[in-house]
Amino acid sequence: MKQGLALKEHSTLLNIILRSIDTLALLLSGLFCFWLRFSDLNLDITYKNVLLLEILLGATCLSFTGAYRAWRGSSFSSEVQCVIKAILGSFLLLIMSGFITQSSDNYSRVWVVSWLLTSTFFILGYRFTLRQSLGILRSKGYNIRRVLIIGNEELGQSVANKLIQNPEMGLAVTGFISDNKSSSKSSLIESIPTLGNLEDIDRLVNEMHIDQVWIALPMNEVKKMEKVQSALRNSSIIIRMVPDIFGFQLLNHSITEVAGLPIINLSTSHMIESKYRLLKSLEDKILAFIIIICISPILLGLAIAIKLTSKGPILFKQYRTGVNGRDFKVYKFRSMIVHYESDGEITQATKDDIRITSIGQFMRKTSLDELPQFFNVLQGRMSIVGPRPHALAHNEHYKILVESYMQRHMVKPGITGWAQVNGFRGETDTLDKMEKRIEYDLFYIENWSVWFDLEIIFMTLYKGFIHKNAL
Known part of the structure; x- marks a missing residue:
C-alpha cells in the first residue's frame, strides 16, 4: 500500500491547484469572451476593474459554497450544483455592484453573459476530467484512504462490499473490528480480516495508519458508538457512521437538515419540492x-x-x-x-x-x-x-x-x-x-x-x- 500514500500527502497541494485553475479559468474565459466581442484584447480601466472584481467574487463564492471540500465518494452532480451556485452567485453580485455604482452602462452585457457561460463550462469541464483521472489512479492503487469498519455483521459486510465494488473512490477497507463473541478472526469477505475488538481501535489506527473509521453498527448499539468516539477523541482521524436503514423499504432516501437537526428521509420524492x-x-x-x-x-x-x-x-x-x-x-x-x-x-x-x-x-x-x-x-x-x-x-x-x-x-x-x-x-x-x-x-x-x-x-x-x- 506504499504507493497509496503517493498522492495522499499532497491533498493540500491539490486544493491549491484547484483554486489556481479556477482563478485562471475566470481570467482566461473573461479575456476570451472580450476578444470574441471586440476582436482585440485592449481592455480599458473599466473592463480591467470588472475582470479583477469577478475573479475575487468568484474565488470567494467557490470557497463559500464548499467547492474545495473533499469530493471523494460524492457524486459529480453535487459538485456541478456547487460550482453553478458559486459562479452564478458571483456574477449576480457583479451585476448588482454595477447597478449600485451606476457603472453597468460602461461595459457590455453580452460580454458578461458569455463570460458567465464560458467560465462555468470551463470549470466544470476540467473538474470532470480531473475527477475521471483521479478515479483511474485510485482504481490502480494510488491516492488511497485506508478505512477501518466497526462491525463485521450484515451492515458492515454490505458497506465493505460497496467500497470494494467502487475502487475509483479510493477507499480501501483494511479490516473489521467486532465485539461480537460469535464472530471469528476471519470475516465473511475473505480478503478483509477481522482485526480485533473495540479495545484495539486506538492501537490499530496508529499502527496501520488508518485514515477513516466507519461505524456500521445496528441503531441499538449506542454504547459501542460512544466507545468508538471516546477511544478516538484525541485523534484527528475522520469518523463516519453508516445508518442502519437498509432493512427499510426506501423511496428516494436522503439526508437533510430541518431546523438545525440532521434528518434521514426514509421515504420522500424530489418531485414534492x-x-x-x-x-x-x-x-x-x-x-x-x-x-x-x-x-x-x-x-x-x-x-x-x-x-x-x-x-x-x-x-x-x-x-x-x-x-x-x-x-x-x-x-x-x-x-x-x-x-x-x-x-x-x-x-x-x-x-x-x-x-x-x-x-x-x-x-x-x-x-x-x-x-x-x-x-x-x-x-x-x-x-x-x-x-x-x-x-x-x-x-x-x-x-x-x-x-x-x-x-x-x-x-x-x-x-x-x-x-x-x-x-x-x-x-x-x-x-x-x-x-x-x-x-x-x-x-x-x-x-x-x-x-x-x-x-x-x-x-x-x-x-x-x-x-x-x-x-
Whole structure:
C-alpha cells in the first residue's frame, strides 16, 4: 500500500491547484469572451476593474459554497450544483455592484453573459476530467484512504462490499473490528480480516495508519458508538457512521437538515419540492392545453358515437385516489352500459366483459376512453405522466397485500406511466401483476425528470395506445 500514500500527502497541494485553475479559468474565459466581442484584447480601466472584481467574487463564492471540500465518494452532480451556485452567485453580485455604482452602462452585457457561460463550462469541464483521472489512479492503487469498519455483521459486510465494488473512490477497507463473541478472526469477505475488538481501535489506527473509521453498527448499539468516539477523541482521524436503514423499504432516501437537526428521509420524492412541483405543473398544463386543441375533433366524434350507440351519459366519472391520498373525480369516456353495483363493490373489467359496449371495446383497445383525463390535468388533479389512478376499493384491497403500495400516492396520478409503457396495464388479475406495476410506479417516482416524462410520452405514442393487455 506504499504507493497509496503517493498522492495522499499532497491533498493540500491539490486544493491549491484547484483554486489556481479556477482563478485562471475566470481570467482566461473573461479575456476570451472580450476578444470574441471586440476582436482585440485592449481592455480599458473599466473592463480591467470588472475582470479583477469577478475573479475575487468568484474565488470567494467557490470557497463559500464548499467547492474545495473533499469530493471523494460524492457524486459529480453535487459538485456541478456547487460550482453553478458559486459562479452564478458571483456574477449576480457583479451585476448588482454595477447597478449600485451606476457603472453597468460602461461595459457590455453580452460580454458578461458569455463570460458567465464560458467560465462555468470551463470549470466544470476540467473538474470532470480531473475527477475521471483521479478515479483511474485510485482504481490502480494510488491516492488511497485506508478505512477501518466497526462491525463485521450484515451492515458492515454490505458497506465493505460497496467500497470494494467502487475502487475509483479510493477507499480501501483494511479490516473489521467486532465485539461480537460469535464472530471469528476471519470475516465473511475473505480478503478483509477481522482485526480485533473495540479495545484495539486506538492501537490499530496508529499502527496501520488508518485514515477513516466507519461505524456500521445496528441503531441499538449506542454504547459501542460512544466507545468508538471516546477511544478516538484525541485523534484527528475522520469518523463516519453508516445508518442502519437498509432493512427499510426506501423511496428516494436522503439526508437533510430541518431546523438545525440532521434528518434521514426514509421515504420522500424530489418531485414534492416546490421548484420541481412547479416545473412538473407547467409541463402538464402546457402539454395538456396543446393536446386538447389537437384532439378536439376526436373528442367530439367519440362523444357523438357514445351517445348514438347506448343510453347514458357520455362521460364516466369515478372517484380515484390522488396525490397525498385525496380523492378526486376522474373523467373517462363511458365504455360500458349503465349498471349499478352494491355499495363499496368494484367489479374490475375483464376480457369479453358483456358490460362493454361496441364503441367501448374499440376505445378501450386504443386507450381513447382515457382522453377526457387531459381535462383532469388542466384542473391540476392529474399529470400526463404518473402512476395510474386505481379505484378506491382496489386501493383498500391492495394496500394490505402489496408492500409500499400507498407510496405511489406521493405524486399526482397520470394518464400514462412507466408501468403502462412496460406492459403492466389493463386487468391485474394476479397479485404478481400488481406488485410489478407498483415496482415500476415507485421507480418512476424515485427517478423522475422532465426528460423521463418525455421518454414515457414518446413510448406511449410509439406503442402505448394499442396493447394486448388493454381491455
